[in-house]
Amino acid sequence: MSFSDLLNHYQSNPNIWDEMCSRGEVRNHYKVFFNSLSHVTPDELGRKDELAKKLFMTQGITFTVYSDGEGIEKIFPFDIIPRIITADEWKVIDLGIKQRIRALNIFLKDIYHEQFILNDNIIPAALIHSCPNFLREMVRVDVPYDIYTHISGIDLIRDSDGSFYVLEDNLRTPSGVSYMLENRNMTYRIFPGLMPKNNVRSVKDYPDLLLKNLMAIAGRQTSQPTVVLLTPGIYNSAYFEHTTLARLMGIELVEGRDLVVDNAKVYMKTTAGLKQVDVIYRRVDDDFIDPLVFNPNSFLGVSGLYYAYRKGNVAIVNAPGNGVADDKAVYPFVPQMIKYYLNEEPILKTVPTYALENPDHFAYVFEHIHKMVIKKTNESGGYGMLMGSAATTEQITTYKKEVEKNPRQFIAQPIISLSSVPCFINGAITPRHVDLRPFALYGPDGIEIVPGGLTRVALRESSLVVNSSQGGGSKDTWVLND
Amino acid sequence: MLSRVADAVFWMARYMERSDNMLRSMRTNYIASQDEIPDFSWQRWMDWLCTPAAQPQVPPTYRDALQHILLKKENDTSVLINIIRARENARSVQDYITKEVWQCINNYFHQIRSQETENLILFGDPVTAMDELLRESTLFYGTVDMTMSRGEGYTFLNIGKYMERLLRNLDIVELKINELESDGNEVIQWKYLLYALSGYEFHSKYYKNAMSTESVIDQVIMNTQFPHAILYCLLQVERYFLRLEGISVPEHFREIQFLLGKAISNLRYGNIPLADVHHVKEFIVHTRVEIKTLSSKLASLYFGYSN
Numbered sequence: 001m002s003f004s005d006l007l008n009h010y011q012s013n014p015n016i017w018d019e020m021c022s023r024g025e026v027r028n029h030y031k032v033f034f035n036s037l038s039h040v041t042p043d044e045l046g047r048k049d050e051l052a053k054k055l056f057m058t059q060g061i062t063f064t065v066y067s068d069g070e071g072i073e074k075i076f077p078f079d080i081i082p083r084i085i086t087a088d089e090w091k092v093i094d095l096g097i098k099q100r101i102r103a104l105n106i107f108l109k110d111i112y113h114e115q116f117i118l119n120d121n122i123i124p125a126a127l128i129h130s131c132p133n134f135l136r137e138m139v140r141v142d143v144p145y146d147i148y149t150h151i152s153g154i155d156l157i158r159d160s161d162g163s164f165y166v167l168e169d170n171l172r173t174p175s176g177v178s179y180m181l182e183n184r185n186m187t188y189r190i191f192p193g194l195m196p197k198n199n200v201r202s203v204k205d206y207p208d209l210l211l212k213n214l215m216a217i218a219g220r221q222t223s224q225p226t227v228v229l230l231t232p233g234i235y236n237s238a239y240f241e242h243t244t245l246a247r248l249m250g251i252e253l254v255e256g257r258d259l260v261v262d263n264a265k266v267y268m269k270t271t272a273g274l275k276q277v278d279v280i281y282r283r284v285d286d287d288f289i290d291p292l293v294f295n296p297n298s299f300l301g302v303s304g305l306y307y308a309y310r311k312g313n314v315a316i317v318n319a320p321g322n323g324v325a326d327d328k329a330v331y332p333f334v335p336q337m338i339k340y341y342l343n344e345e346p347i348l349k350t351v352p353t354y355a356l357e358n359p360d361h362f363a364y365v366f367e368h369i370h371k372m373v374i375k376k377t378n379e380s381g382g383y384g385m386l387m388g389s390a391a392t393t394e395q396i397t398t399y400k401k402e403v404e405k406n407p408r409q410f411i412a413q414p415i416i417s418l419s420s421v422p423c424f425i426n427g428a429i430t431p432r433h434v435d436l437r438p439f440a441l442y443g444p445d446g447i448e449i450v451p452g453g454l455t456r457v458a459l460r461e462s463s464l465v466v467n468s469s470q471g472g473g474s475k476d477t478w479v480l481n482d
Numbered sequence: 483m484l485s486r487v488a489d490a491v492f493w494m495a496r497y498m499e500r501s502d503n504m505l506r507s508m509r510t511n512y513i514a515s516q517d518e519i520p521d522f523s524w525q526r527w528m529d530w531l532c533t534p535a536a537q538p539q540v541p542p543t544y545r546d547a548l549q550h551i552l553l554k555k556e557n558d559t560s561v562l563i564n565i566i567r568a569r570e571n572a573r574s575v576q577d578y579i580t581k582e583v584w585q586c587i588n589n590y591f592h593q594i595r596s597q598e599t600e601n602l603i604l605f606g607d608p609v610t611a612m613d614e615l616l617r618e619s620t621l622f623y624g625t626v627d628m629t630m631s632r633g634e635g636y637t638f639l640n641i642g643k644y645m646e647r648l649l650r651n652l653d654i655v656e657l658k659i660n661e662l663e664s665d666g667n668e669v670i671q672w673k674y675l676l677y678a679l680s681g682y683e684f685h686s687k688y689y690k691n692a693m694s695t696e697s698v699i700d701q702v703i704m705n706t707q708f709p710h711a712i713l714y715c716l717l718q719v720e721r722y723f724l725r726l727e728g729i730s731v732p733e734h735f736r737e738i739q740f741l742l743g744k745a746i747s748n749l750r751y752g753n754i755p756l757a758d759v760h761h762v763k764e765f766i767v768h769t770r771v772e773i774k775t776l777s778s779k780l781a782s783l784y785f786g787y788s789n
Contacts, residue, residue: 059581060573060588234574243576253577258484269485271634271784272729 003040010422012431017162017419019083019434029086029480032198037191042427045080048190049424052078055189061182062240076179077473079423080190083434083455084198087482090451093164093438096348097154098447099338101440104169104325106341108148111324112138122340123333127355130408131330132378133323135286137293141310144217145444148319151210151281153177153454156348156436158419165349165416167435169331171322173283176454176474177206177439178241181248183476184452200478203452206439207248210281213443214249217315218278225278228252228268230259232284232300242283256284261304266314279315280305286320328377328411329355351416356407365412369396374403374412387464389415418464421475423457433458435466436477451479485786487578488638490571492785494579495642497568498587501561502619503650504531508551509612510678515544518670523661530657532557548603552612553594561615565594580629583622590618634729640722641780648715649773652766654678655702659759672698679710696757703754703762712769713749720746726784734783741779745772 007026012018020030056062056075085093110117111128118125128134153174155167184203188195211227218225231242233255246253258268259277267274282289288298290306308314324330332353335346354361356374365372369388376384386399403410420431438453455477456466466472507527515522524547531551542550552561565587572579572587593599594615602611630636658675662668672693676682681701688705689697705711720742727735749769755761781787 057592058585058589060576060584229577234570239573240576243573246577247581252484252487253575254484255486258486269786271483271485271488271638271726273731 003034003037003042003045006042006045006429007034007422010429010431012420015160016417016431016433017158017160018431019158019419019421029084033082033084033194036194036197045424046427049080052080052186052190055186056182059182060240061179076468077457077459078183078186079425079432079457079459079473079475080187081422081424081429082187082476082478083421083436084478084480085436087480089164090479092347093156093436094449094451096164096166096346097438097440097449099342099344099347100154100166100169100334101149101152101442101447103334103338103341104152104171105147105149105442107337108319108322108325109146110341112321113140117337117340120340122336123330127329127333128324131324131327133286133321133327135321135324137306138319138321142312143319144219144312144315147217147442147444148322149325149440150213150217150317150319150442152318152440152442153437154440156438157416159349159416162419163349165351166334167351167416168328169326169334170437171326172318173285174437174439175238175241175283176437176456178244179474180439180450180452180454180477181206181244183454183474187476195478198478199481201451201481203450206441206450207245209441209443209448209450210245211249211251213441213445214251214279214281214317216444217317219312219315220276220278222278226252226268226276227279227281228254228259228277230254230256230280230282230284230289232256232288236283238283245281251281256298256300256302259302259305261302261308264304264308264311264313266302266305266308277314279317281317286323289316289320323378328353328375329357329408331411351413354412356403356410356412361412362403362407366396366400371414372412373415374399374410377409377411387415415464418458418466421455421457423459423475425459430461432461433464433466434475452477483578483634485784487575488634489781489785489787490575491578491635492638492642492780494568494571494575494587495639496646497564497571498619498622499643499646500650501564501568502616503647503654504551504561504564505612505616505619506680507654507678508548509609509616510674512544512548512608512612513677514670514674519667519674523665526657526661527551530653532559545604545608548608549600552615553600553603562594565591575635578635580625582625582629586618586622586625590615590622593618634726637722637725638784641719644715644718644722645773645777647710648712648719649770651679651702651710651712651715652770652773655699656763656766659763662759668695669693675702681708681710684708694757695759699756699759699762704749704756713746716742716746716749731783737783738776738779741772741776745769745776748772 010021012021020026026034056078062075107117117123118128149171151174153170153176155170156164157167158164180203214227215225228251229242229246231239231253242253252268254268260267260269266277268277284300287295289301290303291298291301292303293306309316332350335350338344338346354365356362356365372388374386418433418435421434422429423432434455434457436453436455438449440447440449455475457473457475458464458466459473460471511522511527524542524544528542528547528550550557554560555562569587569591572584576584599611602608626639654675658671662671673682676685676698679702685693685701701708701711703712706714706717708714723738723742754765
């Protein structure tokens, strides 16, 4: 049996957008890839799959799941068949995300200063002031170059007609970019020669672009500002990513205990004494960065950091308080923000969202619960969510009670049936659902998006949940050149 | 560099050196127990290498002892635990050490946890298992040499490595003297000491004459050409430490420099009676105290520990 035979058995659901096939035919942009594999046998593919697993294991490319004892590090499951995006599709994504980030960034500046958007009644003020991630401490704080969303990871999905929807704007500390880079390194080991042949755009620039932006926002008059990456430490699930980024950028990876604030300046403790820090790319949540201002029990942050920040002596990336913009209850207002701030029509679609605070919405959602997914407004990682299509009556009743207690904390959306891509699973090529998270970098020179991103795969058959904490995997994402 | 990173690199090197040292000793012990010393006392080694609570109640067989000292997770001082700790330290400074060094330690970790290793120790040829592990260890040293930048991190790594080797060798020499005092068999005991320190060939080339207490002690303590000798290790620690002069707080540097100089002078000019094992033991105890003081000073002055 050869690869072509495997492909003949590929059965994609006609009601779902399949990235590779359209009415039984392989789409043009997948043809080069598949023709070059036509003589590969399933055994060979199996060996490539094994090779990938071995490479991930020896390189320690892992993520950590929260449990005690041994075996807390797991390999992020990797599927060897790349997901391919055409140049035209990418143009839409690129423009759409840039537009969205621009609007969201202005929104953050506005919401922490004059609040025009509330005064003009575009967004209800109550919605913002009831958002737990609206930081009063950020009000009237000026941030360097007015940039709040230095790094964002926008989750995109595709509906059955192939159009892109934004599912979430991750504007706080989005992760996954290291897997984008590592998956690419894996592909050229597994499929030698295929990337040049397909004319795939490179993603290697990411660390350089990020470092350039980080250096540019340093406040001190120096040509060599000290930039550090603040990690919660080796037990954090994204620790591998923190080390990878620090290494690729050549900056220090620090923990809270390495930093100290003196006279409103931040220093790190080195073998040669204290050294001033200019920019902190923090991978610690807002609530934990400074025990004197936020959560007093935090060991992950630095006492006095926020004071130094407000004084302008250190830059923090991303800015604190961004959570108000990626709150899931604020999400349905992003198209209005784009019109209000930019006077443009939104390029990317938004999933219809029902605020469960609204009694009409509440009733409607629970009437149509089997077509709905309910999410908590401030959770990520696929936690605390209810898929109406898969839940039992009992689960729904319990969840409903939970929602009634605090409806502001919940929103509902119709279930969108994510597009599918071919995956190599148990010796066969079968379709699985995916999303896409490209990473946008916002610096003083503007917004740049590396052509690529993290494609997350729901590895269980017909599952729609792609989160790594819920049994998701990933694959390399190829953006083709014109 | 960050104090925490310096500390982690230092300890990573110490755990790696400790593992290497333990493996070499155990390999030699195992061979000795199979051949020339049939009533080899594993208990003595267990007492030295294991915490009392973790020890099995019955007198150990050679396979028990090997498994316990090399692979037992419950034994806080086993080689497995050393490797886990070396890896944890490496993980916390993954961005600082090179990717190659990290992969080396990670491979070592997977190797020592493999079923294959355990099967060889329990049912097959333990020497093969230990050789495989020693190969990982040697790869680590080679990779450090080939890939790490010669900056501060490399300096602390080497200080850790030689300090650990120094402390381990003090222990092994003392243990051998104890074995000698209770079992006799001078030539055989010295021979296996030299095997364990990879110094047997060196001895026959350098000293030429038959093996004597004096020549062996001279080799393992005073010989500056033998890479496992106490004096050699101390001089290496000093050599690397002096590189820190430019970047150190001057008072801190001088304090450590003084302690190091004192320890080296004691060795060089202390007139140790090499043939008198009893005096050699006293000297060992004294040197160990000096090194431990040095180590805790280093921790407080360079690694940011509070006293």
